[in-house]
Amino acid sequence: MLEQESNSTISKTTRLPRKRFYRARAHSNPLSDSHFPVPISPNQVDYPLHYPQLFPSSDQVDGSKKIQFADIGCGFGGLLISLSTLFPETLMIGMELRDKVTEYVKERILALRIAIPGQYQNVSVVRTNSMKYIPNYFEKGQLSKMFFLFPDPHFKEKNHRRRVISPHLLDEYAYALGVGGIIYTITDVEELGEWMKSCLDGHPMFEALTHEELEADPVVKLLSSATEEGQKVARNGGQTFQAVYRRIARCL
Amino acid sequence: MEETSMEEHEQTLETEVAPALIAVHPTQQSVAAAVGSDLRVFILEEGCSVALVDDSAGPLHKDSIRAIRYGAKGRLFVSAGDDKLVKIWSTNSWRCICTVSSEKRVSALAISNDGLFVCFADKFGVVWVVDLDGSHENQPLVNKKAVPLLAHYCSIITSLEFSAEGRFIISADRDSKIRVTVFPKKPLDGAHEIQSFCLGHTEFVSCLAFVYSSDCPEGFLVSGSGDSTVRLWDLTSGSLLDIFEVGAEAGLVQSNGTEQEGYPAVTDLCATPDGSLISVAIQSLPGVMILSCDLSAKTLSIVKVVSITGEAFIPTSLGAASSAELLWMVMGVSNLHGSVSGSLARVRVISGFNKKKGNLLGTSLFCWKIMTFLVDSNFCRSYREICLSREKVFSAAAEAVKTALRNLLIQKTILC
Numbered sequence A: 001m002l003e004q005e006s007n008s009t010i011s012k013t014t015r016l017p018r019k020r021f022y023r024a025r026a027h028s029n030p031l032s033d034s035h036f037p038v039p040i041s042p043n044q045v046d047y048p049l050h051y052p053q054l055f056p057s058s059d060q061v062d063g064s065k066k067i068q069f070a071d072i073g074c075g076f077g078g079l080l081i082s083l084s085t086l087f088p089e090t091l092m093i094g095m096e097l098r099d100k101v102t103e104y105v106k107e108r109i110l111a112l113r114i115a116i117p118g119q120y121q122n123v124s125v126v127r128t129n130s131m132k133y134i135p136n137y138f139e140k141g142q143l144s145k146m147f148f149l150f151p152d153p154h155f156k157e158k159n160h161r162r163r164v165i166s167p168h169l170l171d172e173y174a175y176a177l178g179v180g181g182i183i184y185t186i187t188d189v190e191e192l193g194e195w196m197k198s199c200l201d202g203h204p205m206f207e208a209l210t211h212e213e214l215e216a217d218p219v220v221k222l223l224s225s226a227t228e229e230g231q232k233v234a235r236n237g238g239q240t241f242q243a244v245y246r247r248i249a250r251c252l
Numbered sequence B: 001m002e003e004t005s006m007e008e009h010e011q012t013l014e015t016e017v018a019p020a021l022i023a024v025h026p027t028q029q030s031v032a033a034a035v036g037s038d039l040r041v042f043i044l045e046e047g048c049s050v051a052l053v054d055d056s057a058g059p060l061h062k063d064s065i066r067a068i069r070y071g072a073k074g075r076l077f078v079s080a081g082d083d084k085l086v087k088i089w090s091t092n093s094w095r096c097i098c099t100v101s102s103e104k105r106v107s108a109l110a111i112s113n114d115g116l117f118v119c120f121a122d123k124f125g126v127v128w129v130v131d132l133d134g135s136h137e138n139q140p141l142v143n144k145k146a147v148p149l150l151a152h153y154c155s156i157i158t159s160l161e162f163s164a165e166g167r168f169i170i171s172a173d174r175d176s177k178i179r180v181t182v183f184p185k186k187p188l189d190g191a192h193e194i195q196s197f198c199l200g201h202t203e204f205v206s207c208l209a210f211v212y213s214s215d216c217p218e219g220f221l222v223s224g225s226g227d228s229t230v231r232l233w234d235l236t237s238g239s240l241l242d243i244f245e246v247g248a249e250a251g252l253v254q255s256n257g258t259e260q261e262g263y264p265a266v267t268d269l270c271a272t273p274d275g276s277l278i279s280v281a282i283q284s285l286p287g288v289m290i291l292s293c294d295l296s297a298k299t300l301s302i303v304k305v306v307s308i309t310g311e312a313f314i315p316t317s318l319g320a321a322s323s324a325e326l327l328w329m330v331m332g333v334s335n336l337h338g339s340v341s342g343s344l345a346r347v348r349v350i351s352g353f354n355k356k357k358g359n360l361l362g363t364s365l366f367c368w369k370i371m372t373f374l375v376d377s378n379f380c381r382s383y384r385e386i387c388l389s390r391e392k393v394f395s396a397a398a399e400a401v402k403t404a405l406r407n408l409l410i411q412k413t414i415l416c
Helices: A002-007 A078-086 A099-115 A130-137 A157-162 A167-176 A190-202 A211-216 A218-225 A228-235 B002-016 B383-409
Strands: A067-072 A091-096 A123-127 A143-149 A177-187 A206-208 A241-247 B021-024 B030-035 B038-043 B065-071 B076-081 B085-090 B095-101 B106-111 B117-122 B126-131 B141-144 B147-151 B157-162 B168-173 B177-182 B194-199 B205-211 B220-225 B229-234 B240-245 B266-271 B278-282 B287-294 B299-307 B317-319 B327-333 B344-350
Touching (some): A067 A078, A067 A130, A078 A091, A078 A099, A078 A218, A091 A130, A130 A167, A130 B194, A143 A167, A143 A218, A167 A177, A167 A190, A167 B147, A167 B194, A177 A190, A177 A218, A190 A206, A190 A241, A218 A228, A218 A241, B021 B327, B030 B065, B030 B076, B030 B327, B030 B344, B038 B065, B076 B117, B085 B117, B117 B157, B147 B168, B168 B205, B177 B205, B177 B220, B205 B266, B220 B266, B229 B266, B229 B299, B240 B299, B278 B317
Parallel strands (some): A067 A143, A143 A177, B065 B106, B095 B141, B106 B157
Antiparallel strands (some): A177 A241, A206 A241, B021 B030, B030 B038, B065 B076, B085 B095, B106 B117, B117 B126, B126 B147, B157 B168, B177 B194, B205 B220, B229 B240, B266 B278, B278 B287, B317 B327
16 A cells, blocks of 8 residues: 555645656756647647636637736746636646656646646646747737746856847747736846846836836745745745846837 | 668768759849859840959858848849858949858848848848948948847748838748748847747748738738748738648649658749749759739639759749749759769749730740850869760759758757
């Protein structure tokens, strides 16, 4: 009995997947070509697959309800799980490059949906390379929130171009975010924090949120507390650096 | 043993071979052809080639040229390629007025309609822009620095085009994406506003062209791809207007539907501005397919397939002047492994182009005596000698280009 318990990937007590069977390296190469299917365009995104209760059949995908929150590099899904109950009417998705980690998040969501019927139906995860395929998933201005929590710092200068926040990639994020949409970034690496802030400052389609706006936004507190990574940083008494910006209309 | 040597053969081919390119002056004043590092320009009225003047030391380009084009209503000409140099020429004096260095090898070029900016894309997916303000024919600009304009993350950009009125710059990559970006008033600050993405191709996008009318001055985008289709797009929304299955139409799709033979890639497009005739060069098709675009109905349809019989002439590049009475095609490849001469290219012309559909003299294909030339890196070789071996060589060239194109664009890993 005990042996069975320790070997199963799903915990018998909580019915949730056990992280130690989904261990993966923190780093994944975003440059290697995909072996995962990518939708040809946003209208090919499989809503019934991701949100089966809300879209019982393909006929019901009328385009009125679309994904609005995207967690880029969602890791083990901590933020998404918190957001799901905070915004029950909003569809949200996590994007993760690592196969095992994506599987873990899938199992976690499935288990939560069974454990608490009616909840967590608005959240899903997909394995993809968000640095290449964001336009394939989201139409212009579709998103209202984008999250980049504790991204890979790529310390070496020659690898800075691989960072998920960069001047060029911000063009694509500005495309996917509607005007007024918010981009949330946080890291425990000071240099990366400064880098992300300066990229956002330098981009004509983003402006920083004011201190008052940050205080008023309930999501901001989740950035450091909701994710596994954030909790680890807090445990180790580390500092975090966040940059939260709003997508504005371009002034010509 | 045989297999490994073939693999090695392919390895060397994919790194060395570059398809021949052709570009035609908008008023057909001159025609430029490039194969490998060789660039030749021919003035049609005089029927002779022009000596290109470049103040920098050494040969014009030191490595394979990957893109050439005319711009600014024919006032400028640019060439760039594997030697990481972008050379901008004045077409009056054929003098190189500016040389820009690129960090990586260049894969595509475009000139803004007003001739003020030249954009080039490198193999890592970054599009750079350089401004030509203040350039004069007699004072070549040196050390002009390009700044990044936009980027497709880690993807080879295969084609760059400005929209008909210059409001947008369109970039297509090997990951099947086409990005339409607003070309700003101050391009040196970057082009950050993406207008739309034209998504739908399932393979690399190889070429772009524009068709426009007075009703739609900014134009519609036509794209050709490795998925064997030509598609028509609306720029502002990125929506697909029509799709034409080129491979099936040309009768090239094999019944067993294997990927390599079944979906011949579209290699080049050339459109008359009003869309009445769109020439399509297709891998494995000796000749061209002529399509037509109905601008009000926003559809693509076939006019005819022009076959070139009697020789393995598969065009690697197409060009035509704005008036487009003649369609220029070049076929050739550089550094052909084991060939007697270094680089080989042949130009052919189809006449009767741009006449109303009914009168199109499709089969009247002729070899314009003045313009049948062999761009040859070895000047001493006699013309006759080359003629004798050319048939075999051109067949091999056709194969080489096919392999090179496939390997170049369907690479599974990009090293950034």
